[in-house]
Amino acid sequence: MLARETEGRLDPRVRRTRELLVRAFNELLAEKGHAGLTVQEIAERATINRATFYAHFRDQHELFDHVISEAFREELGRRLPSSPELCEENIRALILAACDYLAGLNTACSWKDRQFRPLIEARVQHELYEMLLSWIEASPQRPANGEIVACTASWAIFGAGLQWSRDEAGASADEVADQALRVIIDGLAGSAAVPTPRA
């Protein structure tokens, strides 16, 4: 009964309610961390009724996922001014975004409780996947199994970014991006790690 999501148009009340909830959640996250945060608290801060919360999110975890995804999508949006297509430049931006975002979690967002990092990381990978898939499906020669391609590549990008973010004093993000880019685009064969099977 709520929110014809598929349509582009969306009831302004719905948009406003979600924005208020997201803002409130972000504020409380910054103030008190995630542990012990109640739905009541979030709803109150957002000036939204608690029951209305459940009309928009199944539970607090879903809101959490939504907020993380949105934050990472914003990070991506800042780095992807060019057209939405599958090209080296964009993939490189994806890698750098993953690096910076994941590294940022180690410093700025040194949460009281690190137990939520896996959840955040899962969202990052998922957003990489979604972005890649949208590019693949918009490309001229779209493969039949775009999902598998997107999945593999997104995990590759994610893995590179995560590894780099954990690696103190390693290579620069640019270097990582360049190397990972080669593997992702040309494959293992192209990266000279294995002999090319058909050469």
Next chain:
Amino acid sequence: MLARETEGRLDPRVRRTRELLVRAFNELLAEKGHAGLTVQEIAERATINRATFYAHFRDQHELFDHVISEAFREELGRRLPSSPELCEENIRALILAACDYLAGLNTACSWKDRQFRPLIEARVQHELYEMLLSWIEASPQRPANGEIVACTASWAIFGAGLQWSRDEAGASADEVADQALRVIIDGLAGSAAVPTPRA
């Protein structure tokens, strides 16, 4: 059908809508001034439907009055930590608040268009009146004609404040407050401007 104002309880949606409208109006006022501001613009900024606007304010002028009154009441609230009663200390705070608020209009709020100052000043006087009247009616020996007393005194305070705010390099606000306070409390007779009629 909207907003049982008299009751203390007030639908949270109503409170939120009014706050959004007030905030939007203040923002637009700071950005573009008052001239040429449309209801449509205000409603849009507040993420409120234009029709809903009219469920809360008769027109833009009423919102304007509301905003000004609220700002001045806030100014008063900051200066009146003591109990709400008719005493020298509180009246003095009233005078000083009027002085500062009206003087502030000359500098910080140097609107593109000064034509709205009379409207603002009218609100200041009205708020002074309301505050005084509430004190008078709560006092032990409340006179029958509290309205006339409050009216006279509020205009006196307002006049003193306005004159001071216009007077460059005159007496300090404290001095004005002291002198005006004497006139207001002891009357012309007490201030020695005229001989006391019954002495």
Next chain:
DNA sequence: GGTTCGATGTTGGTTAAGCGACGGAAGGGC
């Protein structure tokens, strides 16, 4: 003059938000 355009208030029907209450689960005290 007449025409176009945009802002203003207003209306009735639709839809989402608020409220109060409910049962259930999780913890804390004793």
Next chain:
DNA sequence: GCCCTTCCGTCGCTTAACCAACATCGAACC
């Protein structure tokens, strides 16, 4: 064990916000 509190997730009813119109007005503009 048992009670007490607090949060959770859900439900039916009420109420306010949204929307798409509408007539009206005033300011260009020709």
